[in-house]
Amino acid sequence: MKNSQLYKGSLNTIIMKLLGENGRMYGYEITQKVKEITKGELNITEGALYPALHKLEAEGLLDVEVEKVDNRLRKYYKLTESGQTETVSRLAELEEFIKNMQSIVNPKLSY
Amino acid sequence: MKNSQLYKGSLNTIIMKLLGENGRMYGYEITQKVKEITKGELNITEGALYPALHKLEAEGLLDVEVEKVDNRLRKYYKLTESGQTETVSRLAELEEFIKNMQSIVNPKLSY
DNA sequence: TTTTATGTATAAGAAACTTATGTATATTTG
DNA sequence: CAAATATACATAAGTTTCTTATACATAAAA
Structure with a gap:
């Protein structure tokens, strides 16, 4: 990630969430999807x-x-069963994190 | 921080936001304040x-x-002028970050 | 009296990332 | 047509941020 320090630690959660949503994706596809969702940010x-x-x-x-598409290699990843379980718990952690950060940034809204 | 990976990279922003809000604080005070705001999380x-x-x-x-209170040392920190400027920009970054993460987690709400 | 709370500090190691580089094919652009 | 860009994966060296452990010191509580 070529960005602010804040994204450190969130990459795994992003990958797992996208795989949970799209079934299976290959690496390059993930980078493009994230770029699209965040409007290039x-x-x-x-x-x-x-x-x-x-x-x-x-x-x-x-x-x-592994698949070969247009004579180029692609590695399609998908969540395993334990990956799906783990994704649920990581998304819950992410929501807690966001809530906590918002409490710090915007203390007036937190009660 | 003794927590999920997600908090990596957010410590500086947290410190600066709290100092911007409270004028001056010492280290131990910051840890207690964060614990209080996030309800121990x-x-x-x-x-x-x-x-x-x-x-x-x-x-x-x-x-x-540096001050001595109750015979114990305290180091009070406050933002410099450039620290105040930097805090504004880091808080903007944090809001962008949160917005982007929410777009990823909750794609249906993002348009 | 021993533990917990208050208060600061650093050093070793782990983990996540950046930057740079490497390989290879396909497509677009000048 | 040649060069640049896009697609697609990979790793290694180095940086930064954090965890874990340790250290010192005083005050309050159990």
Whole structure:
């Protein structure tokens, strides 16, 4: 991610949420999707993305299927069952995080 | 911070926002304030806090005043002028970040 | 009297990221 | 047609941020 420090730590959650939503995606597709959703504000770099995907796979949260499309390699990732469970809990954590950050930034609205 | 990865990168912004709001605070006070605001969900550790304060000071964003209260040392920090400017821009970044994360988590609400 | 709270500090290590580089094919543009 | 851009994956070196552990010191509570 080529962005403000704030995005540090949120990459895994972003990946898992997108996979939960779209069934299966390949790496490059994820970067483009995030760029589209955030109107170009968040750009995931390959140096962050691919190691993250590999790690999630190693942890058993993602499955991978390799395919050749237009003579180019694609690695399609999807959530495993435990990945789906984990995604639910990470999204809950994200909501808590956002709520807490909003409490700090906008204390008047927090009660 | 002894929490989910999500908080990585947000500590400086939290510190600066609190200092902007409260005029001046000392380290321990900041940890307690954050704990209070987030109802115990976010606990800033000393190992994260003090190096962060020292770095912000070294960058010219904070000023420090040492005082002895009840025979115990306190280091009061406050924003410098450039610290105030920087706080405004970091809070704007934080709002953008939150907006982007919400677009990802809740795509149906984003248009 | 021992633990907890208050108050600051640093050092070693882990984790996530940036930056740079590498490989390869397909498409677009000048 | 050649060069640049887009598509697609990968890794290695270095930086930053944080966790964990430790250290010192005083005050209050159990």
